[in-house]
Amino acid sequence: MAKHILYCKKCKEYTMHETCPRCGSTALSTKPAKFSPEDKWGKYRLQYKQEQENSEK
Ligand SMILES: [Zn+2]
Known part of the structure; x- marks a missing residue:
């Protein structure tokens, strides 16, 4: 059960539910991802x- x-x-x-009880497809988190104003910095x-990872090697 999802929190x-x-x-x-x-x-x-x-x-x-993590799986939609209606259609059985995966239910997604409601937090905005694609349309976040922060996303352009992604x-x-x-x-x-x-x-950073490269400089550590
Ligand atoms: Zn559904």
Whole structure:
């Protein structure tokens, strides 16, 4: 059982189950990912992280 409220894209309904009880597809976390204002920095963060990892080797 999931702790957070999840969302089924197919049914456009919220569920507490990790699997949508209606259609059986995987319910997703409701936290915004793609449309977050932070997201445009995502690739820079990733790049930074990779540089950090490379410098450690
Ligand atoms: Zn569903």
